[in-house]
Amino acid sequence: MGRMSASTERPRSGRREATRRRLFEAAVDLISEQGYGATTVDEIAERAGVAKGTVYYNFGGKSELYTALMEWGVTRLADTLKAAVPPSASPGEGLTAVLRAGVVFIGEHEALARLLMAEAWRTNQAWYATVRQIRTEAIGVISGQLDRLAAEGAPHPGLDTGLAGSALFGMVVTVALDWRTLQPERPVEEIHATLAHMTAGLVGTPASPPKNV
Amino acid sequence: MGRMSASTERPRSGRREATRRRLFEAAVDLISEQGYGATTVDEIAERAGVAKGTVYYNFGGKSELYTALMEWGVTRLADTLKAAVPPSASPGEGLTAVLRAGVVFIGEHEALARLLMAEAWRTNQAWYATVRQIRTEAIGVISGQLDRLAAEGAPHPGLDTGLAGSALFGMVVTVALDWRTLQPERPVEEIHATLAHMTAGLVGTPASPPKNV
DNA sequence: GAATTTGCACTGACTGGTCAGTTCAAAAAG
DNA sequence: CTTTTTGAACTGACCAGTCAGTGCAAATTC
Numbered sequence: 001m002g003r004m005s006a007s008t009e010r011p012r013s014g015r016r017e018a019t020r021r022r023l024f025e026a027a028v029d030l031i032s033e034q035g036y037g038a039t040t041v042d043e044i045a046e047r048a049g050v051a052k053g054t055v056y057y058n059f060g061g062k063s064e065l066y067t068a069l070m071e072w073g074v075t076r077l078a079d080t081l082k083a084a085v086p087p088s089a090s091p092g093e094g095l096t097a098v099l100r101a102g103v104v105f106i107g108e109h110e111a112l113a114r115l116l117m118a119e120a121w122r123t124n125q126a127w128y129a130t131v132r133q134i135r136t137e138a139i140g141v142i143s144g145q146l147d148r149l150a151a152e153g154a155p156h157p158g159l160d161t162g163l164a165g166s167a168l169f170g171m172v173v174t175v176a177l178d179w180r181t182l183q184p185e186r187p188v189e190e191i192h193a194t195l196a197h198m199t200a201g202l203v204g205t206p207a208s209p210p211k212n213v
Numbered sequence: 214m215g216r217m218s219a220s221t222e223r224p225r226s227g228r229r230e231a232t233r234r235r236l237f238e239a240a241v242d243l244i245s246e247q248g249y250g251a252t253t254v255d256e257i258a259e260r261a262g263v264a265k266g267t268v269y270y271n272f273g274g275k276s277e278l279y280t281a282l283m284e285w286g287v288t289r290l291a292d293t294l295k296a297a298v299p300p301s302a303s304p305g306e307g308l309t310a311v312l313r314a315g316v317v318f319i320g321e322h323e324a325l326a327r328l329l330m331a332e333a334w335r336t337n338q339a340w341y342a343t344v345r346q347i348r349t350e351a352i353g354v355i356s357g358q359l360d361r362l363a364a365e366g367a368p369h370p371g372l373d374t375g376l377a378g379s380a381l382f383g384m385v386v387t388v389a390l391d392w393r394t395l396q397p398e399r400p401v402e403e404i405h406a407t408l409a410h411m412t413a414g415l416v417g418t419p420a421s422p423p424k425n426v
Numbered sequence: 427g428a429a430t431t432t433g434c435a436c437t438g439a440c441t442g443g444t445c446a447g448t449t450c451a452a453a454a455a456g
Numbered sequence: 457c458t459t460t461t462t463g464a465a466c467t468g469a470c471c472a473g474t475c476a477g478t479g480c481a482a483a484t485t486c
Contacts, residue, residue: 041471053438053475062472118332121245158410167384167408171384228456228459254445267461269446275446
């Protein structure tokens with residue numbers, strides 16, 4: 001009658017969790033560089049400092065590792081974006097905050113961002129549904145701010161906020177990756193300033209008075 | 214020693230050219246769906262209606278075929294964008310025209326666009342330099358219009374047009390692929406209208422807020 | 427509290443299939 | 457005659473996935 005280790009609880013030692021994370025990190029680096037097909041399980045295991053069998057023990061197979069990796073990564077992104085909007089923020093401030101958070105996140109998780117852009121479009125892969133769903137979640141955070149803007153009677157009431165959200169998402173990721181790739185020494189602020197310039201028309205900045213339509 | 218003809222191209226027999234194009238088209242479809250690593254040379258040859266040996270006769274190997282394919286594809290995109298701007302167009306019109314051309318191109322060459330997005334960020338591959346260079350060319354067409362806008366004293370004179378060009382590029386590709394993937398039945402005009410909405414602030418449209426179609 | 431059991435987490439040599447690339451004789455096209 | 461394509465057989469490297477075995481800490485028993 002010792003401790004009843006209920007089936008629901010597993011705070012065991014955290015070892016497994018740590019192993020998984022090391023595998024994720026190794027896989028993100030390698031796959032973002034080489035692509036999924038060109039990256040071998042042996043490589044991933046070696047980089048993670050783990051035996052090959054461990055991959056199969058933890059995930060069941062290469063593609064399952066990859067699916068889990070995507071889920072892990074995109075969830076982190078979505079959570080970061082969600083957390084970036086203070087509840088008190090105005091719609092315009094909220095949008096700006098989300099975009100900035102996106103740029104910062106990508107600056108810090110470059111490999112993951114490359115992966116997201118590269119593999120998100122492979123419609124017939126096993127992981128496609130997962131990636132798509134969580135990606136939509138991330139975009140939803142952006143679209144949410146756009147909805148609030150629209151509700152307040154922003155410059156463009158007829159805007160398709162879903163599509164516009166995905167547009168801004170693509171814009172942020174592309175700009176951020178170009179930044180990391182071509183001019184990594186530039187400060188984040190400059191990147192974000194450019195994005196702010198470009199979305200000024202949407203927000204209807206007081207600086208450049210919106211000409212009402 | 215075989216003689217090297219001075220010209221880089223050898224259009225002598227149209228047959229070879231036709232074979233190459235069929236191989237390109239087959240390869241684009243298959244690789245965009247499955248990825249490079251998962252697509253076999255046998256598959257490509259079969260889809261193209263050609264013998265396996267023909268691939269090796271024409272390209273020398275799988276990776277060379279792929280590099281040539283990339284070059285072929287990205288060049289077509291860049292050329293299309295360049296051709297989309299009428300010499301007489303105002304900067305604002307020019308920008309709108311380029312964005313529309315991008316959306317249309319992607320609508321018509323979906324597989325190619327997927328492939329381009331997937332491989333554009335794989336910095337250490339053999340074909341990276343090629344893709345990057347021509348991608349820059351494509352973005353340059355957009356940035357060129359932005360430069361003209363800036364010269365005319367558009368709303369945001371301090372804008373980094375290079376970065377902004379890549380932002381718009383990413384926006385167009387992302388929106389267009391989302392469109393093809395999630396709501397392919399929507400007419401192009403709606404997609405383009407959303408983009409026009411979003412760039413209205415850049416162009417500083419005094420008289421042409423795009424009407425809903 | 428020592429001895430034993432349980433089972434989780436991990437290991438790494440091994441296997442069986444897959445596929446890029448080779449080769450070449452011969453047919454078709456030009 | 458030359459260029460291009462065919463088709464099929466062959467090889468050898470490579471790699472996803474397997475599985476019998478190790479180590480270890482907590483739980484259980486005596």
